[in-house]
Amino acid sequence: QKEVEQDPGPLSVPEGAIVSLNCTYSNSAFQYFMWYRQYSRKGPELLMYTYSSGNKEDGRFTAQVDKSSKYISLFIRDSQPSDSATYLCAMKRGGNTPLVFGKGTRLSVIA
Amino acid sequence: GAVVSQHPSWVICKSGTSVKIECRSLDFQATTMFWYRQFPKQSLMLMATSNEGSKATYEQGVEKDKFLINHASLTLSTLTVTSAHPEDSSFYICSAPRGGRMNTEAFFGQGTRLTVV
Numbered sequence A: 001q002k003e004v005e006q007d008p009g010p011l012s013v014p015e016g017a018i019v020s021l022n023c024t025y026s027n028s029a030f031q032y033f034m035w036y037r038q039y040s041r042k043g044p045e046l047l048m049y050t051y052s053s054g055n056k057e058d059g060r061f062t063a064q065v066d067k068s069s070k071y072i073s074l075f076i077r078d079s080q081p082s083d084s085a086t087y088l089c090a091m092k093r094g095g096n097t098p099l100v101f102g103k104g105t106r107l108s109v110i111a
Numbered sequence B: 001g002a003v004v005s006q007h008p009s010w011v012i013c014k015s016g017t018s019v020k021i022e023c024r025s026l027d028f029q030a031t032t033m034f035w036y037r038q039f040p041k042q043s044l045m046l047m048a049t050s051n052e053g054s055k056a057t058y059e060q061g062v063e064k065d066k067f068l069i070n071h072a073s074l075t076l077s078t079l080t081v082t083s084a085h086p087e088d089s090s091f092y093i094c095s096a097p098r099g100g101r102m103n104t105e106a107f108f109g110q111g112t113r114l115t116v117v
Helices: none
Strands: A004-006 A011-014 A019-025 A032-038 A045-050 A054-058 A061-066 A071-076 A085-092 A105-110 B004-007 B010-013 B019-025 B032-038 B044-051 B067-073 B076-081 B090-098 B105-108 B112-116
Touching: A004 A085, A011 A019, A019 A085, A019 A105, A032 A061, A045 A054, A045 A061, A045 A071, A045 B105, A071 A085, B004 B090, B010 B019, B019 B032, B019 B090, B019 B112, B032 B067, B032 B076, B044 B067, B044 B076, B076 B090
Parallel strands: A011 A105, B010 B112
Antiparallel strands: A004 A019, A019 A071, A032 A045, A032 A085, A054 A061, A061 A071, A085 A105, B004 B019, B019 B076, B032 B044, B032 B090, B067 B076, B090 B105, B090 B112
């Protein structure tokens, strides 16, 4: 079993839809949880990061962490064509430890 | 703006030659930087952890003599792919965690697409 599981998609939605992206993980030592957006041939861009279980909202984005279920989600409201990208979940233990990434979900928002 | 700068963004080289990739933190000091490799439609796989002033730590299966890492200053880490072969063609990305109490923010460079012909 991989440490981080993420459905690679692709996921295609109409403009304005609510998008739900999810990851599960197996390592209970993970403390920090991030979502990155990556456009083709570019480095990942940090969207959200959370530490504790619960919800964190930033504009159209909501990150949700459920440590008891080892499950994290990213919701995108009022999705736009410019949101079309690959979304990577990532997580890490404490300190200067590296991120462990999911495979990424490729999202297309159709106008 | 970018807080981690990676150069070059793309490079084509002949098989057997060496290629150096630079990763700079622009407005903060990074005692640690991470080097990842990403194959098409795959996730980022950690190759090595670069530590300023000491030897890099390599992940299992990554040849340290082939992928030379130097972290000579608090703002610069370099990855040199030595004697490159076509199977080394990939997207290489560096990241640096910027401090703060939780040291959680990891910023990524723009990536370097290496093509070995």
